[in-house]
Amino acid sequence: MPLFNVQSASSLLKLFFSKPLKHSELRKLWLSTHSSLLGDKNLILMGPPGSGKTSVGRVLGQKLGCPVIDVDDDVLEKNWNMSVSDKLQDVGDEQFLEEEGKALLKFSASGSVISLTGSNPLNARSMEHTRKNGIVVYLDVQAEDIVERLEVMKVDRIVGQKSGASIGDILRKRKHFYKKWHDVRVLCQTGDSIEVLADKVIGAVKRYQNLESETFVSTRCTRSDLNPQKDNIKYFCDAVLEGLSPDGGLYVPEKGLPELTPGEWQRLVKSTYTERAHIILERCIHPADVPPVVLGEIIEKAYGENFACNKVAPVRHLVGNQYVLELFHGPTASFKDLALQFMPHLFAYCIPKMGNYLVLVATSGDTGSAVLDGFSRIDEIDKQRIAVFCLYPENGISPIQKSQILACQGQNGRALGVQSDFDFCQTAIKEMFNDADYTGFLTAEYGTVLSTANSINWARLLPQVIYHASAYLDLVSQGVVPFGSPVDVCIPTGNFGNILAAFYARQMGIPIRKFICASNQNHILTDFIKTGHYDLRGRQLQLSSSPAIDILKSSNLERYLHFISNNDGHLVRELYGQLQNQGHFRLPNNLAQLLRQDLVGDWCSEKDCLAAIHSVYNATGYILDTHTAVAKVVADRVQDRTCPVLISCTAHYSKFAPVILQALGIDDVKQSPLTQLQILDSFKPLPPAHTTLLTTLKQKDRQTREICTADSNIVMGHVESFIQNQFFKAL
Incomplete structure (x- = not known):
């Protein structure tokens, strides 16, 4: 059966929500408007067929007091002068997707709620055009729920579904496109009413637009220390770059970490590690700092083929x-990899595109090799301005750990053995951060800023x-x-x-x-x-x-x-x-x-x-x-x-x-x-x-070895020497 009729689909979807809204409730929603939320921007609903885009869009239109545009009804069918299902039967899947994309390229709107078709995200040019003046909200519904809804609607195939493939298969493939385009994700749970979903969308969009909602403070900072002019406000990327607060404290989210509902956690029970990571980190990192599409790319790099087990952990x-x-x-056989295959790519994204950055790290055994390996995997262009300097206790780690640290040294990484213990190594790094004369000299002379990859870095x-x-x-x-x-x-x-x-x-x-x-x-x-x-x-x-x-x-x-x-x-x-x-x-x-x-x-x-x-x-x-x-x-x-x-x-x-x-x-x-x-x-x-x-x-040829005494000034000299060799001097 071809694509389902949109109007019948919309009515059938109501079967899957707790109860439809009464007219009096809709009237109340209209009076209680959020019209200031969008301004001239569009709120664009994206998701698979059967996710409720049309129904949720109508309620959002009532809540926000703005026009509602359904791409199927108001764009495609008017443009083609025929129904979507007839068009699909006429031209077939590939031609349908091409013409759907062309129709969307001619479309423009402002201050509206727009419900996309399930297949719109498959066309890159039309999605780029559509999202230029909008916030794309992904209604993320479990594949099982979608399949169940489509069965009730008597839909046995959707656009792009090849012979022999199930609807579940095509939905899983489409997830890649939805993750590519969304600005905001709403996790939809079985039994959520249309109104609940609309409220979730509004909450998610409010978070997206409130750029100052998720700030960071030092553990040694009091509210009286915060400048009312906000010139010392710290955001996620600031915490990543600085590592340690100037007052010696550690950065923490001012409002704590977000809480997922039990239903949202249960949505993740059958998910892969990377899918879980994407959901959790999207909630913890404001999209103004790291957009979801960039975050997804980093997660794929971090937890891909470099882990021997496909379950990761x-x-x-x-x-x-x-x-x-x-x-x-x-790759380095310790729990440090779970963070340090991810963090270097995030660090490279967050830092300003000008200047050099030296990541200082102290290790009690496993961190050193994990940091050196992780930062060796960043893009080649980033390696030219990001390097790692690792301190380890010469006689305080296992022989294999030492061999591994030395073997992981590479183009942008160096290790230094110190004749002391881990606490000295960690203290030496903190002293360098807190020495304004030293850090200022490195910036002025070599254009180099210090950061850290120890767990003091958020x-x-x-x-x-x-x-x-x-x-x-x-x-x-x-x-x-x-x-x-x-x-x-x-x-x-x-x-x-x-x-x-x-x-x-x-x-x-x-x-x-x-x-x-x-x-x-x-x-x-x-x-x-x-x-x-x-x-x-x-x-x-x-x-x-x-x-x-x-x-x-x-x-x-x-x-x-x-x-x-x-x-x-x-x-x-x-x-x-x-x-x-x-x-x-x-x-x-x-x-x-x-x-x-x-x-x-x-x-x-x-x-x-x-x-x-x-x-x-x-x-x-x-x-x-x-x-x-x-x-x-x-x-x-x-x-x-x-x-x-x-x-x-x-x-x-x-x-x-x-x-x-x-x-x-x-x-x-x-x-x-x-x-x-x-x-x-x-x-x-x-x-x-x-x-x-x-x-x-087995990589013996990479095991360059340096050792120094437990003297902070000597360590600082080694750091400067490494910077001299690694980066050009500032003009």
Whole structure:
């Protein structure tokens, strides 16, 4: 059957909404107009056939008090002097699409609500013409709902549907075009009334037009610090570029993160990781900063073929009610890839197109290689003005991690080993940012601005929210929990970024009950959770087999304290001033109690870590890396077993091969890192060998190596020397 009749389709669509509007309600809507919303712009509704564009458009016209134009009725049929269905029968699909596009090119309007046809977005020229004076709103309806509606309408084919293809197939292909053109997306849920959808459209358009609705503040900023003239207002791209606030604080969204409704989350249960990422990030990043089409392109680059698993971050059952969230399928085999395959492309888009940018990063093991790899994948033209300088503790990471960092150096990346620990590396970077004379000199002499890719940068932390949300949706999809039932998360953490991202996922509506903070012998976070006292005095960092959590100064804790203190920047500034000057701070009792409502902390010894690796492998054939083993030990101790616990598997075990081999009973392994990985592979374990990691370690010729003493001035000299070699001097 050809394209359905528009009028009959519109009436049939009403069957799928809770109830049609009465005349009195329409009259009331007319009186309560939003006419100032559009001005001369058009509101353009886009979506598949059966999505409700015509019906929603009519209600929007009433609400906004403006003309309504249905492209089928008011443009195509008047232009052709025949019905759309007759035209399709006359000329066939390809000719129909061509003539549909030509007709739209002749059409213009202003201040109107326009309902496109389902096939309009397939013609690029006509869409470019139509959206020049409009805001394109994508009514994103689940394919299953569309198919059901079209079946009721007795529609068995739509434009562009080839022989043998189902309507579902063509709808999935068309999604690419809808994502390409929309300015605003409205997630439509089963059972939404036409009025509800119209209100959602208005809300989404209001957000789109309110460019100052989503600003960022420093965790150490109070409202009295904000300039009423708004010359110090910060937006998303500012936070990405600057990384660290000038006052030493970390940027956070002033109004917090948006919350999705349970129905909207349930819409994402059957979605892919990239689809989930697109929806979540669209809500968190204002389109004025990054348009949805650009965001979609970045997401496709970030989570495409560079991940070994097509699920990107799959969830696997371990034992009992414990599940592991596998975060190591990216090119550098750690959870850092989930953010750092995304962030470099975002960074390249957000920064001004003039000037050079040096991304400084400190690593406790995994971040370094992930940053170097991620920024090596940006466009060639961007590599000429964006470079990475990575500091790592020379004796504080595993041999394989070091080999990987050195191998990931490339055209726009360099690593420097420091004879100290991670905390020194992180502090050295903060000192460079806070040294106005030094940063001013780099800008004046080399035209170079400093930024950072550590999780102190909001753009690095935000993508981590996605995999925590996605993991819960996967548990729902697998039937482990019904949507709305809580889960606990157990995360090995030293810098508090990963666990904070899970907390933000809960803010957005994912029902996480408890956040279990797993530490090793450097258990300052565990002690802080239990006592409310953050005390660095007399503590010495102890090197362990889980180096990514060998951290005493947890940067991202500051963001969490800012939240539970009701955004009290004055208090946060005071606490971190005490930490800087006195080496410790103590939370007020009320905040310590709030903290313990969310967080549970415990730590794991080296002996228990190795024992966990051994016992889990014997029981399941699954090899945990050292950090995940720490989390497993802590989860066993503190979970109350009344709900599932998601354990973050933060790295592939291959990165810690000597320790893993020791845990599995093979001592005195002195072979090269590559040989150690081959020995591990002979165990035929789960998960299998990480092939990209093996390939990287074979690249010996790229392993340029520099080491320096723990002196901030010497480090700054190395940074300047790298800039000299990387960028032209400013004239």
